[in-house]
Amino acid sequence: xxxxxxxxxxxxxxxxxxxxxxxxxxxxxxxxxxxxxxxxxxxxxxxxxxxxxxxxxxxxxxxxxxxxxxxxxxxxxxxxxxxxxxxxxxxxxxxxxxxxxxxxxxxxxxxxxxxxxxxxxxxxxxxxxxxxxxxxxxxxxxxxxxxxxxxxxxxxxxxxxxxxxxxxxxxxxxxxxxxxxxxxxxxxxxxxxxxxxxxxxxxxxxxxxxxxxxxxxxxxxxxxxxxxxxxxxxxxxxxxxxxxxxxxxxxxxxxxxxxxxxxxxxxxxxxxxxxxxxxxxxxxxxxxxxxxxxxxxxxxxxxxxxxxxxxxxxxxxxxxxxxxxxxxxxxxxxxxxxxxxxxxxxxxxxxxxxxxxxxxxxxxxxxxxxxxxxxxxxxxxxxxxxxxxxxxxxxxxxxxxxxxxxxxxxxxxxxxxxxxxxxxxxxxxxxxxxxxxxxxxxxxxxxxxxxxxxxxxxxxxxxxxxxxxxxxxxxxxxxxxxxxxxxxxxxxxxxxxxxxxxxxxxxxxxxxx
Numbered sequence: 001x002x003x004x005x006x007x008x009x010x011x012x013x014x015x016x017x018x019x020x021x022x023x024x025x026x027x028x029x030x031x032x033x034x035x036x037x038x039x040x041x042x043x044x045x046x047x048x049x050x051x052x053x054x055x056x057x058x059x060x061x062x063x064x065x066x067x068x069x070x071x072x073x074x075x076x077x078x079x080x081x082x083x084x085x086x087x088x089x090x091x092x093x094x095x096x097x098x099x100x101x102x103x104x105x106x107x108x109x110x111x112x113x114x115x116x117x118x119x120x121x122x123x124x125x126x127x128x129x130x131x132x133x134x135x136x137x138x139x140x141x142x143x144x145x146x147x148x149x150x151x152x153x154x155x156x157x158x159x160x161x162x163x164x165x166x167x168x169x170x171x172x173x174x175x176x177x178x179x180x181x182x183x184x185x186x187x188x189x190x191x192x193x194x195x196x197x198x199x200x201x202x203x204x205x206x207x208x209x210x211x212x213x214x215x216x217x218x219x220x221x222x223x224x225x226x227x228x229x230x231x232x233x234x235x236x237x238x239x240x241x242x243x244x245x246x247x248x249x250x251x252x253x254x255x256x257x258x259x260x261x262x263x264x265x266x267x268x269x270x271x272x273x274x275x276x277x278x279x280x281x282x283x284x285x286x287x288x289x290x291x292x293x294x295x296x297x298x299x300x301x302x303x304x305x306x307x308x309x310x311x312x313x314x315x316x317x318x319x320x321x322x323x324x325x326x327x328x329x330x331x332x333x334x335x336x337x338x339x340x341x342x343x344x345x346x347x348x349x350x351x352x353x354x355x356x357x358x359x360x361x362x363x364x365x366x367x368x369x370x371x372x373x374x375x376x377x378x379x380x381x382x383x384x385x386x387x388x389x390x391x392x393x394x395x396x397x398x399x400x401x402x403x404x405x406x407x408x409x410x411x412x413x414x415x416x417x418x419x420x421x422x423x424x425x426x427x428x429x430x431x432x433x434x435x436x437x438x439x440x441x442x443x444x445x446x447x448x449x450x451x452x453x454x455x456x457x458x459x460x461x462x463x464x465x466x467x468x469x470x471x472x473x474x475x476x477x478x479x480x481x482x483x484x485x486x487x488x489x490x491x492x493x494x495x496x497x498x499x500x501x502x503x504x505x506x507x508x509x510x511x512x513x
Contacts, residue, residue: 030319031117031119031212031412031413032212032384032386033316033321034114034215034323035217035320036215036217036323037219037324037325038082038085038126038216038218038325039219039297039300039324039325039326040078040222040223040327041078041331041352042326042330042379043357043359044360044364044378044379045251045255045359045360045361045363046297047059047379048060049068049379049381050255050379051252051255052297053247053251053254054298055301056298057305058301058302058304058308059301059381061308062381063383063392064391064392065383065391066383066384066388066390066391067383067394067395068260068379069382069394069395069399070260070261070394070396071377071399072325072400073376073377073378073399073400073401074325074326074327074328074376074377074401075327075376075401076369076376076455077327077328078147078223079099080096081327082218082327083100083129084400085110085401086110086129086405087107087108088403088404088405088429088430089106089402089426089428092511093107093429096129097451097452100128100130106425106426107425108137108416108425109136109138110214110216110404110408111133111136111137111138111214111216112136113405113412113414114214114414115139116415117414117415118212119213119214120139120206120209120211120213121137121138121140121216122140122199122213122215124196124198124216124217125142125195125216125218125220126143126146126220127145128145132145132174138216140198140202141174142173142175142194142195143174144171145172146171148220148225149167149191150164150346151190151191151228152189152227153185153189153346154173154183154185155170155171155180155182155183155184156169156182161346162340162345162346162347163340164347165337165339165340165346165348170182171183191219191220192220192299193299195303196303196307199215199217200310203307203314204310204314207316212319212412214408217307219300219303221297222293222296222297222300223331224331224351224352225348225349225350225351226289226344227344227346227350228292228296229295229299232298233291233292233295233344235295235298236294236298237291239291239294240286240290240291241283243275243283244270244274244356246275247290248363249267251363252362261483265363267484268363268484271365271366272354272358273355285343288344289350291344292343292344292350293360304324308322318386319385319386319387321382321387321411322381322382322383322384323381324381325378325401326378327378328368328375328378329361329366329370329375329376329378330352330360330361330367330368330374331368332352332369333368333369334351335349335351357374361373364484364485369452370455370468371455371456371467371468372468373484373485376450376457382433382437390437395436396442397436397442397444398444398448398459399433399436399444402430403431403433404430405430406430406431407432409428410432416428431444444461447460447500447503447507449504449507454472455468458504459479460499460503462478463476464476464477464479464485465497465500465501466485473490474490474500475488476489476500
């Protein structure tokens with residue numbers, strides 16, 4: 001009979017378990033650092049490793065050394081997405097289903113969770129919320145407490161420059177507790193550069209701390225106004241003269257080669273106008289818009305590369321978890337403001353528009369603000385050189401922004417509370433993605449819900465029920481066989497449609513309890 005108390009046998013078993021499970025390779029006291037990066041209005045196909053022609057070598061490197069999710073969801077709109085990401089709860093549960101002009105309720109934030117586990121917590125970039133980050137678990141903060149601003153100059157006009165194109169010249173910025181309203185940005189300011197600058201300064205400042213860090217880097221790129229440095233725009237000069245159809249088709253074919261869509265899948269019907277129907281002058285305008293949009297994504301990737309290099313220099317790269325995603329699909333929203341007419345510059349507010357947004361979300365339907373796949377799908381890259389044994393792996397597990405907090409809870413060893421600051425906290429709505437990454441789980445047992453503006457949806461398994469419009473009829477799709485929502489099956493499977501509608505109504509009812 002085997003001696004199960006044999007210390008040699010126990011050690012061999014322990015070594016085997018550690019090798020078999022990459023998430024157990026670290027001693028508990030050596031918690032990973034965490035860098036969470038959120039892009040703004042980035043389409044599902046807008047980075048290289050998801051099909052784009054835009055140069056994103058640093059994000060591609062993270063993907064090559066990690067996992068890409070192919071069915072990761074957001075809420076279709078920025079402020080509810082950020083609330084869900086920050087709390088692990090649906091925006092409706094924390095009071096952010098309609099606007100963001102009130103404190104988050106019923107939950108804790110990622111900062112509060114990770115601070116409780118001994119993390120140094122840092123936030124640079126966009127907030128789009130009411131609570132000051134340093135009141136909700138963050139040690140440091142620099143950024144925009146609003147939705148969008150001029151990327152070159154969010155404040156008063158600078159001498160010798162064009163008047164900055166702005167919705168309002170008094171967008172609130174904070175540097176820790178100091179409020180700047182308006183924010184008189186120095187010459188040479190560019191939002192992506194400065195958000196990264198503060199992040200790198202903090203990494204240097206706290207480099208000798210033994211405790212791990214959590215860095216939340218919330219870029220405002222590539223959200224409009226479309227603005228980028230001339231040298232970045234020049235890289236893409238002439239690359240979009242082929243027009244919508246050809247760029248969209250090239251992305252689709254690249255996605256097949258990358259394996260993120262099925263090889264035998266037909267492309268969905270386009271919603272953009274035919275490129276040939278545009279006048280030569282309008283084609284030139286559309287080209288310029290996409291050149292600048294690509295340059296903004298390129299610049300964001302460059303700055304992510306600087307974060308990677310800084311951590312490499314500090315000897316902290318190997319034990320840092322990177323998570324990258326977007327708050328909604330590419331945007332078709334249009335802002336029309338007077339300007340100097342120079343697309344990409346400080347004096348002109350330019351929006352991408354629905355035609356290029358359709359390309360940005362290749363091969364999905366629609367865009368930001370819709371609960372169809374083009375509005376709610378996001379790239380998700382998770383990379384951890386030391387603790388994640390996966391390389392260039394694709395994962396189809398259906399997931400949502402509400403899953404990020406449970407994932408970070410498991411990574412950090414933090415305890416999720418039932419009471420916080422004397423008030424009850426709702427249970428996590430999401431689930432950790434680590435079992436799916438480890439290959440222990442391929443199906444999601446719980447449904448996922450969406451409701452923003454006039455869009456609403458529910459997904460259970462491979463079935464999705466969706467509508468756009470308060471009185472619009474539900475549409476039913478089998479996402480396993482029809483991932484681009486081209487065949488409405490509600491008349492063929494009425495019982496399935498009723499089942500999902502009941503789930504949605506039960507979820508709505510639960511929110512009022």
